[in-house]
Amino acid sequence: MTTTSTAGRGAGRPGPAIAPARSVVERLRPLLMVLASLAIFFVLWQFLSTFVLNPYLIPPPTAVAAAFVPMAETGEIFKHVSISLVRVVIGFVLGSALAIVLGVVMGRMRVVYELLDPIIEFMRYLSPTAMIPIAVIWFGIGENSKYFLIFWGTFFFVLINTIAGVMRTPIARQRAAECLGASEFQIFILVVIPSAVPYIVTGMRVAMASSFMSIIPAEMLAADSGLGYLLQTAGMLVQTDRIFVALATISLLGFITDRLFRLLVDRTLRRYMAFVSAG
Amino acid sequence: MLKVESVTKIYGEQEASYLALEDIAIDIADGEFLCLLGPSGCGKTTLLNILAGFESVTRGRVTLDRRDIRGPGQDRVMFFQDAGSALFPWLTVEENVNFGLKLRRTPKAERGPIIDRYLTMVGLDTHRGKFPTQLSGGMRQRLQIARALAIEPEILLMDEPFAALDALTRRRMHSFLVDIWQQTQKTIVFVTHDISESILLADRIAIMGVGPGSRFEDVIRVELPRPRDPGDAAFGEIYRSIERQLALEESKLGDEAG
């Protein structure tokens, strides 16, 4: 182990094989780039709104922040955030749960799939926004119509992904389990559902993002609280600074929720998320 | 003994039907190593699926120790070419082997030693905590082998298990498989379209003709002592005679296409 090889650094050197530590700069690079991106964006925005564009139409960041402070002090913004968030979460959980159950059945039982798929193929084009009028008639302008609309938006994304995941479970994996002694039911529970998890989770992530999009029109048209309502009233009063506060809040909320969801998946379902490539 | 009696397999119905196998017959003795060799699309996988019980026969019968094969059973285990999709990616190496033991209700106390034995046999005992994605192609195949052997089947059905491996790994897997076979006395039916591979491994080689209506053109016994050497003169002779036979088959295919 004391060769003086010239075939590259470290060749023949004794000791445990450890990947060389990446330099601090290298490791912090992604974070630094995000910060740089945001800094450039805000500086440019501030400059353009103040000196080039009409600051009333596009309020600079400082004005938006100034509008935010009283909204935070009175708790107004947090109230709207929590109301919207609860609506999204309830509709999302209900929609996902029902979609997973139905998707798993549809993916596995051919008759059920054949009977329901044509209907779903048509209904999936009805966005939650298109369903607002009927939702209000059915459920009133209270919480239930919001749950329903988010449910509607979530359901189809998760359903279609769940069906795909179940159907794409490799036949070799199912047969292997069968050879090892698994019954039809055991194959379903122990092989098919775990194999579908990555698809289901992907569907849920897309649905989550779309829920944050569909809650806004729902609250604009049929609610007296929530971020969409805030947006709507600010718009009626032409308070551009408050509109920008609401828009920034919506982005941030969607972003944070998606990160939390990913973290949760990583904590609980990590081992199911690996796609095995061929070979 | 695994007995295949004048098996015919037709896929589909009426005009859309395809005669995959016609009048196939062979007796596979306990402990025998049989290779199924033939051009692509000749029906090797079909026959293996029939032996495994995944496909039914259209005519004829298949029996194991005089009992009809009606479906998959734990006395026969199939190996898939694509180990990546045959393994359970959410289970560790150890848990993959444990899967079959749990289903068979092997007492917990016995499972540990069984897992140890077979993981050691395939040289994966130091990788037990890894997931299949973290293994190389050859390691995945060895894991598939350990998982199957752990439930102690009598028959291993292998569908081109090493086709995707590089030459070196493949050679290692060959001698490894022969070792295991000699140690455990299993019956092995091994599908391949590689002539060398079949001569290297088999007691007998069943050469299949092109479809439709593929049948056994010839079944030859390889009498060479093991371990076998592809550089051997006798090896080369068998190789050339099989090659001639397959070329004849290929030319039939050409006539049809032309």
Ligand SMILES: Nc1ncnc2c1ncn2[C@@H]1O[C@H](COP(=O)(O)OP(=O)(O)OP(=O)(O)O)[C@@H](O)[C@H]1O
């Ligand atoms: N489920 C099926 N339905 C209809 N035809 C099939 C089906 N499975 C296989 N066949 C046909 O049967 C023939 C034999 O297929 P098989 O997969 O057994 O070939 P093979 O010898 O394993 O080929 P390869 O070496 O390429 O794997 C092919 O012509 C194929 O098109």
Ligand SMILES: [Mg+2]
């Ligand atoms: Mg095949």
